[in-house]
Amino acid sequence: MALEKGQSLWSDAWRRLKKNRLAMLCLGLVVLFTLLAVYGEMVYLYHHAKDITPSYQMTNLDAAYEAPSIRHWMGTDGLGRDVMARLVQGVRIAYKVGIITSLIAIPIGVLLGCLAGFFGGKVDDFIVWLYSTFASMPGLLFILAIAMVVPDNGLLGVYLGIGLTTWVGLCRLVRGEVLKHKEQTYVQAAKALGIGSGRIMFRHILPNIMHVVIVTFTLRFPAAVGTEVIMSYLGIGVQGEPSWGLMIDSARMRLWQGMWWEMTFVTLALFLLVLAFNLLGDALRDALDPRLND
Amino acid sequence: MVPTVVGVILLTFVLFNIVPNDLAAIALGKNVTLEMLEDFDAQRGLNKPLFFGSKAKTRAYTDHRFSEGAGRWRNWSNAVYSAESQALVIQPGSEINPLAFDVDGDSEFEWNITFRGDGSLAGQELSSENWKKITVRFQGSEWAGLETKESSLEIRNLRLRRLQSSWFDSQLTFYLRQLARGDLGDSEYFKQPVAKLLADGVLPSLSLTVPIFFIGVVVSISLSLVCAFFRNQFIDRFLVVIAVALMSINYLIYIVAGQYLLAYKQGWFPVWGYESAKYLILPVLIGVVSGLGSNIRFYRTIMLDEMYKDYVRTAFAKGVSKPRVLFVHVLKNAMIPIITNVVIAIPFLYTGSLLLENFFGIPGLGYLGINAILSSDIDVVRALVLIGALLFVVANLITDICYAAADPRVKLK
Amino acid sequence: MTEEKNILEVQDLSVHFGHGEELVKAVDEVSFTVGRGETIALVGESGSGKSISALALTRLAPRAAVYAGGRVLFNGSDMLLRSERELRDIRGSQISYIFQEPMVSFNPVFTIGWQIEEAIRLHRKDVNVAGEIERLLDLVQLPERSAKAYPHQMSGGQLQRCMIAMALACSPELLVADEPTTALDVTVQREILNLLADLSQKVNLSVLMITHNFGIVADLASRVYVMQTGKIVEEGGTKQVLYEPRHDYTKQLMAAVPRLHPAKN
Numbered sequence: 001m002a003l004e005k006g007q008s009l010w011s012d013a014w015r016r017l018k019k020n021r022l023a024m025l026c027l028g029l030v031v032l033f034t035l036l037a038v039y040g041e042m043v044y045l046y047h048h049a050k051d052i053t054p055s056y057q058m059t060n061l062d063a064a065y066e067a068p069s070i071r072h073w074m075g076t077d078g079l080g081r082d083v084m085a086r087l088v089q090g091v092r093i094a095y096k097v098g099i100i101t102s103l104i105a106i107p108i109g110v111l112l113g114c115l116a117g118f119f120g121g122k123v124d125d126f127i128v129w130l131y132s133t134f135a136s137m138p139g140l141l142f143i144l145a146i147a148m149v150v151p152d153n154g155l156l157g158v159y160l161g162i163g164l165t166t167w168v169g170l171c172r173l174v175r176g177e178v179l180k181h182k183e184q185t186y187v188q189a190a191k192a193l194g195i196g197s198g199r200i201m202f203r204h205i206l207p208n209i210m211h212v213v214i215v216t217f218t219l220r221f222p223a224a225v226g227t228e229v230i231m232s233y234l235g236i237g238v239q240g241e242p243s244w245g246l247m248i249d250s251a252r253m254r255l256w257q258g259m260w261w262e263m264t265f266v267t268l269a270l271f272l273l274v275l276a277f278n279l280l281g282d283a284l285r286d287a288l289d290p291r292l293n294d
Numbered sequence: 295m296v297p298t299v300v301g302v303i304l305l306t307f308v309l310f311n312i313v314p315n316d317l318a319a320i321a322l323g324k325n326v327t328l329e330m331l332e333d334f335d336a337q338r339g340l341n342k343p344l345f346f347g348s349k350a351k352t353r354a355y356t357d358h359r360f361s362e363g364a365g366r367w368r369n370w371s372n373a374v375y376s377a378e379s380q381a382l383v384i385q386p387g388s389e390i391n392p393l394a395f396d397v398d399g400d401s402e403f404e405w406n407i408t409f410r411g412d413g414s415l416a417g418q419e420l421s422s423e424n425w426k427k428i429t430v431r432f433q434g435s436e437w438a439g440l441e442t443k444e445s446s447l448e449i450r451n452l453r454l455r456r457l458q459s460s461w462f463d464s465q466l467t468f469y470l471r472q473l474a475r476g477d478l479g480d481s482e483y484f485k486q487p488v489a490k491l492l493a494d495g496v497l498p499s500l501s502l503t504v505p506i507f508f509i510g511v512v513v514s515i516s517l518s519l520v521c522a523f524f525r526n527q528f529i530d531r532f533l534v535v536i537a538v539a540l541m542s543i544n545y546l547i548y549i550v551a552g553q554y555l556l557a558y559k560q561g562w563f564p565v566w567g568y569e570s571a572k573y574l575i576l577p578v579l580i581g582v583v584s585g586l587g588s589n590i591r592f593y594r595t596i597m598l599d600e601m602y603k604d605y606v607r608t609a610f611a612k613g614v615s616k617p618r619v620l621f622v623h624v625l626k627n628a629m630i631p632i633i634t635n636v637v638i639a640i641p642f643l644y645t646g647s648l649l650l651e652n653f654f655g656i657p658g659l660g661y662l663g664i665n666a667i668l669s670s671d672i673d674v675v676r677a678l679v680l681i682g683a684l685l686f687v688v689a690n691l692i693t694d695i696c697y698a699a700a701d702p703r704v705k706l707k
Numbered sequence: 708m709t710e711e712k713n714i715l716e717v718q719d720l721s722v723h724f725g726h727g728e729e730l731v732k733a734v735d736e737v738s739f740t741v742g743r744g745e746t747i748a749l750v751g752e753s754g755s756g757k758s759i760s761a762l763a764l765t766r767l768a769p770r771a772a773v774y775a776g777g778r779v780l781f782n783g784s785d786m787l788l789r790s791e792r793e794l795r796d797i798r799g800s801q802i803s804y805i806f807q808e809p810m811v812s813f814n815p816v817f818t819i820g821w822q823i824e825e826a827i828r829l830h831r832k833d834v835n836v837a838g839e840i841e842r843l844l845d846l847v848q849l850p851e852r853s854a855k856a857y858p859h860q861m862s863g864g865q866l867q868r869c870m871i872a873m874a875l876a877c878s879p880e881l882l883v884a885d886e887p888t889t890a891l892d893v894t895v896q897r898e899i900l901n902l903l904a905d906l907s908q909k910v911n912l913s914v915l916m917i918t919h920n921f922g923i924v925a926d927l928a929s930r931v932y933v934m935q936t937g938k939i940v941e942e943g944g945t946k947q948v949l950y951e952p953r954h955d956y957t958k959q960l961m962a963a964v965p966r967l968h969p970a971k972n
Binding site for chain 2: 145233
Binding site: 525526603604605607608609610611612613614615623626627630700701702703 | 765767770795796797798799800803804806808811812813814815816817825826829830857859870873
């Protein structure tokens with residue numbers, strides 16, 4: 001019965017989503033960015049495997065500070081590197097951050113949320129205490145502190161920092177949903193049939209809370225990207241690779257000297273990525289929400 | 295509230311004492327002597343066991359098994375590694391001090407040595423034909439080295455521990471005692487007590503965050519009321535899209551664009567500094583605008599949720615006008631969740647302006663924080679994190695009180 | 708000046724939602740009348756359109772509703788043609804409403820007294836408000852101190868009385884009661900219904916009662932209209948409709964009412 005309910009929820013939601021033109025546009029943008037990220041990853045892996053310096057890293061001072069032209073659609077930066085190629089690499093890094101931090105946050109959040117909601121009692125008390133403690137930590141500063149103490153100078157600190165703060169919101173949501181579902185008759189029925197707790201949780205309740213996970217992922221992805229941009233701007237995390245944060249950092253001073261293209265294009269790309277995910281996430285949430293208002 | 299405070303303290307402990315491999319190395323960087331690292335540790339109680347224990351390690355000497363390749367002992371004169379006996383052989387007539395620096399004279403130390411042959415360690419005679427393992431204790435102020443006279447001494451294993459005066463003397467108790475007396479540590483960067491730095495930074499931070507907070511709240515609530523009044527009509531939908539767009543602009547971009555366009559290009563505001571109120575206008579403006587997006591959406595949701603409630607229908611049925619329904623009936627109810635959101639936001643004000651202060655040169659807590667992160671000034675970071683979290687817990691408490699005051703259905707527990 | 712015989716005459720009222728494929732005719736060319744001092748019942752299951760019809764009388768239907776046709780004559784004047792401002796004057800003073808769930812129909816953050824006072828002040832001037840509140844509460848048999856209470860401090864039955872008091876604050880001519888007792892306990896229902904019957908006689912109040920409960924219809928209403936999916940399928944005197952239902956739907960509704968004794972075949 002749970003499986004049936006799940007299927008109709010998704011096809012219903014897809015139907016509703018299709019009608020929302022703005023959402024479809026955003027979905028298209030997201031797909032475009034995803035393709036760019038995959039392409040960027042392939043370019044990176046190719047150069048990495050062959051151990052050659054990719055074009056977007058090679059400095060060529062003769063071609064520095066060129067305005068957008070046929071050869072360089074988005075111009076070149078201070079070291080003569082093609083802005084567009086670096087932009088695409090930035091998409092790749094953004095996606096890496098978004099996906100890996102979600103891979104950290106989602107399992108923790110979902111698992112703890114399920115355990116707390118389903119078993120209640122002391123287990124619930126403990127998990128609520130745990131996420132309340134994490135939730136009390138001052139956002140960005142906490143993430144930066146984690147990145148500071150983690151014994152590694154690369155992206156690991158960024159991943160852990162963002163991942164270990166994102167799980168809290170998801171855990172709360174999941175716990176709430178599980179609590180709601182726990183009282184429903186299909187769970188009581190399953191229990192009466194003697195089905196074990198683990199099975200009930202994973203086969204019956206979990207499919208019904210996946211929509212919360214999907215929406216959370218779609219909305220936290222851009223937040224993670226945004227945070228990483230700030231971190232790499234400050235010099236934390238990515239070294240050497242063209243993260244958007246680093247590009248903004250180097251583009252900033254050039255802006256004041258009149259070289260507008262790098263800053264403009266990076267800003268635009270970042271804005272569109274975040275906006276697309278945000279709008280899509282909102283639309284998804286509305287589409288998946290069984291309550292239709294007005 | 296208390297459990298959360300405990301949790302917060304524990305979490306900072308985990309983050310700053312348990313997670314890092316070598317906090318001193320992070321804080322002091324590369325070009326430092328072992329003694330400086332040890333001093334750093336000693337000052338912060340990091341040379342103690344984590345939770346409890348009677349013995350602690352010291353950087354003065356790293357445990358050796360003398361079977362591996364490298365080690366400081368390579369520098370010891372008259373000491374040769376012998377593969378057949380799998381031991382370090384100390385030539386007769388040698389005097390070796392294995393310690394990298396003078397250890398704390400007030401503490402008692404303990405060698406653990408597996409040896410064969412004749413010699414002395416920390417003044418104590420060593421003599422055995424067969425491999426023997428003994429413990430030698432000495433006061434930190436005494437000579438702690440190895441001596442051989444006529445025969446050589448073979449060593450397989452040499453370990454040094456500092457003896458704790460109390461089994462409970464640990465990093466955790468050290469930290470707790472520190473907090474209990476209000477000691478937040480010292481800044482390596484500024485060479486000042488952290489508490490003083492925090493006190494200095496509070497006012498500049500508040501001069502930024504308080505205006506942002508109040509103006510932001512007033513503007514956001516007003517705009518969300520507009521949305522609620524024109525529910526689902528053009529202006530409402532328009533404001534919602536604008537809000538999402540505003541939310542999607544990275545904070546960095548607000549600052550960079552604001553500085554460039556309004557300060558540099560237009561010249562309306564000063565770019566950097568903290569001389570007078572004029573220097574605050576641009577960062578406050580940026581702070582307000584960057585927060586508008588999510589605030590409007592949040593308040594709008596609250597307003598709309600209220601507007602769908604039954605008592606609104608009753609009010610209309612009584613003949614109440616739409617403005618009055620919104621501003622009197624709905625607003626008072628909406629205030630309850632709004633207060634929650636608003637009070638909770640207060641502690642975040644001081645970290646939210648991490649970037650603003652940094653970019654505009656406002657010498658507040660945010661500036662202090664970023665500086666500390668970038669220079670690995672551990673104590674400052676820890677103090678800011680801790681204080682921030684505690685403020686949040688307090689804000690939660692205040693929220694509960696305000697909630698009870700505002701909602702006649704709720705009684706304080 | 709002659710008084711209209713019927714205080715309310717609804718002629719071919721239509722209220723639609725949505726358009727095109729998703730058009731829903733919530734109220735489909737519905738006609739009914741309420742005479743002066745009469746208590747009329749509008750009966751049907753949920754979704755029959757009875758509540759929307761009631762709200763439509765003063766254009767209180769949800770925003771998305773489209774008034775697609777018909778007239779609502781109150782004292783001879785078409786409500787659907789009045790301006791919003793005029794309707795605001797009429798709501799609460801000439802046509803009052805009481806609703807189904809009194810627990811959520813009151814504003815939780817204001818006292819009962821405050822809310823009744825608002826109803827008074829909206830339409831009446833130069834009034835001894837405190838005295839009026841006392842009088843109204845007395846009318847519904849509630850102690851005067853109820854005015855200082857908050858909605859959550861009162862029971863469902865007490866709140867419904869307050870609702871009635873508030874509705875009568877400006878001596879309306881027509882009271883529209885949308886399932887006023889559905890959410891209440893059975894014993895309390897009886898009390899409220901008795902109260903309504905008494906009051907309607909005392910102040911010569913016309914009542915439009917929306918309900919799905921035939922017991923109420925039998926007790927209070929002189930005439931009844933049966934609605935199904937937006938249309939009126941049967942109408943007539945209460946006794947006649949109840950004992951000799953003509954339309955199939957009415958028969959079904961009546962058959963669905965549980966009885967204590969086994970049905971005779």
